[in-house]
Amino acid sequence: MDEEFDVIVLGTGLTECILSGLLSVEGKKVLHIDKQDFYGGESASLNLSQVYSKFRPSGQKPELAGRDRDWCIDLIPKFLMSNGELTNILVHTDVTRYIEFKQIGGSYVYRNGRIAKVPANEMEAVRSSLMGIFEKRRMKGFLEFIAKYDEDDKSTHQGLDLDNNTMNEVYNYFRLENGTKDFIGHAMALWPNDDYLNEPAKPTYERIILYVQSVAKYGKSPYIYPLYGLGELPQGFARLSAIYGGTYMLGTPIDEILYDEKKNFAGVITKEGKAKAPIVIADPTYFPERVKKTGQKVIRAMCILDHPVANTSDLDSLQLIIPQNQVGRKHDIYVAVVSDVHCVVPKGYYLAIVSTIIETETPHVELEPAFKLLGSRVDTLMGIAELYEPQDDGTSSGIFISKSYDSTSHFESMTDDVKDLYFRVTGKPLVLKKRPSDQEEDDALNGL
Numbered sequence: 304m305d306e307e308f309d310v311i312v313l314g315t316g317l318t319e320c321i322l323s324g325l326l327s328v329e330g331k332k333v334l335h336i337d338k339q340d341f342y343g344g345e346s347a348s349l350n351l352s353q354v355y356s357k358f359r360p361s362g363q364k365p366e367l368a369g370r371d372r373d374w375c376i377d378l379i380p381k382f383l384m385s386n387g388e389l390t391n392i393l394v395h396t397d398v399t400r401y402i403e404f405k406q407i408g409g410s411y412v413y414r415n416g417r418i419a420k421v422p423a424n425e426m427e428a429v430r431s432s433l434m435g436i437f438e439k440r441r442m443k444g445f446l447e448f449i450a451k452y453d454e455d456d457k458s459t460h461q462g463l464d465l466d467n468n469t470m471n472e473v474y475n476y477f478r479l480e481n482g483t484k485d486f487i488g489h490a491m492a493l494w495p496n497d498d499y500l501n502e503p504a505k506p507t508y509e510r511i512i513l514y515v516q517s518v519a520k521y522g523k524s525p526y527i528y529p530l531y532g533l534g535e536l537p538q539g540f541a542r543l544s545a546i547y548g549g550t551y552m553l554g555t556p557i558d559e560i561l562y563d564e565k566k567n568f569a570g571v572i573t574k575e576g577k578a579k580a581p582i583v584i585a586d587p588t589y590f591p592e593r594v595k596k597t598g599q600k601v602i603r604a605m606c607i608l609d610h611p612v613a614n615t616s617d618l619d620s621l622q623l624i625i626p627q628n629q630v631g632r633k634h635d636i637y638v639a640v641v642s643d644v645h646c647v648v649p650k651g652y653y654l655a656i657v658s659t660i661i662e663t664e665t666p667h668v669e670l671e672p673a674f675k676l677l678g679s680r681v682d683t684l685m686g687i688a689e690l691y692e693p694q695d696d697g698t699s700s701g702i703f704i705s706k707s708y709d710s711t712s713h714f715e716s717m718t719d720d721v722k723d724l725y726f727r728v729t730g731k732p733l734v735l736k737k738r739p740s741d742q743e744e745d746d747a748l749n750g751l
Contacts, residue, residue, distance in 0.1 A: 410490065599709075602670065638712075
């Protein structure tokens with residue numbers, strides 16, 4: 304292969320696969336390479352053998368039911384907001400035709416030593432066990448304000464200016480208790496720490512609206528999740544890219560990266576030959592000298608359970624957030640629980656993935672609050688990941704590098720990275736357009 308392309312993409316993580324799909328749809332000639340022999344990179348779903356060989360290569364493996372492929376264990380625990388940006392990209396590109404989604408059963412928050420369902424609207428706030436009777440009224444007033452707020456109608460502002468008032472000032476206006484601020488900010492607005500309190504309230508308002516609208520879409524929780532695990536997402540975008548002429552090569556290490564005389568990206572050499580392109584999009588592992596550590600590390604624990612999580616009405620799936628304040632930390636602890644209804648474990652098992660930003664020299668101890676809530680575990684596999692980001696925006700060298708996946712249990716920060724990379728690569732913002740219908744696509748393929 305000695306070919307010219309518009310774009311070369313290295314790594315099949317979700318960020319890379321979305322961009323590869325979007326650029327292929329736009330008529331770009333894309334070559335997509337991964338040194339690993341499976342899709343997904345850091346966002347892959349692995350079968351039982353793959354997971355144990357990665358996290359415990361020489362250790363004991365418990366007796367577990369089911370076949371190897373009955374297990375699809377995500378390397379990162381994330382759900383999709385049903386009204387979030389990633390869902391919008393999936394719908395607009397029609398990748399939803401390749402992937403089936405199931406709703407997550409509930410959204411929970413830890414407070415004062417126990418867990419409770421996060422109220423998603425005024426009615427649930429009134430019934431919530433999280434608050435006393437007077438606080439419920441104040442919370443109801445706050446949610447009504449959020450629902451009715453209209454930027455162009457001052458009569459809905461109650462004298463507040465969300466562009467200038469801090470979120471703390473808004474909370475204090477409604478006289479909300481600290482515990483209530485905790486679950487609104489961390490379990491609804493999904494901020495990972497408390498920095499947002501002293502910043503303008505507008506982004507928090509927008510995040511709460513996204514949460515409430517996502518709940519309203521299907522009911523029980525704002526989250527959806529793909530059957531057979533998150534690894535289905537990169538594969539869906541890879542299929543999209545292939546339909547539009549993208550070329551894929553798995554299990555293909557890069558022998559050499561080519562540069563022109565100005566030290567700009569010019570192509571790659573692999574066992575298949577030389578491929579030239581003026582632009583490369585890559586995950587941080589392909590250009591270690593061009594990324595920097597963010598200073599944060601994530602610990603993730605994959606816990607295999609043989610029982611549902613206590614005090615959650617035996618739900619088949621849920622998200623649980625432990626706000627940092629509640630356990631004397633600087634960062635939240637996230638727990639994502641899925642089960643056999645999502646086709647990721649055999650019947651009778653549950654998979655709970657716990658993650659947080661490491662703050663001490665004994666990171667596994669930092670997950671204890673979550674382990675206590677999960678109860679007995681059949682087995683636990685832990686991994687630690689350093690977080691990386693590119694040193695520059697890539698526009699001068701043609702080398703565009705994605706960020707590592709953070710500890711949050713949703714994809715909103717990842718889709719921000721996708722939109723940012725798309726803008727830097729193409730020079731224009733990502734505007735989602737409708738794809739051709741099945742019939743139009745079939746006609747196009749038959750005409751080839």
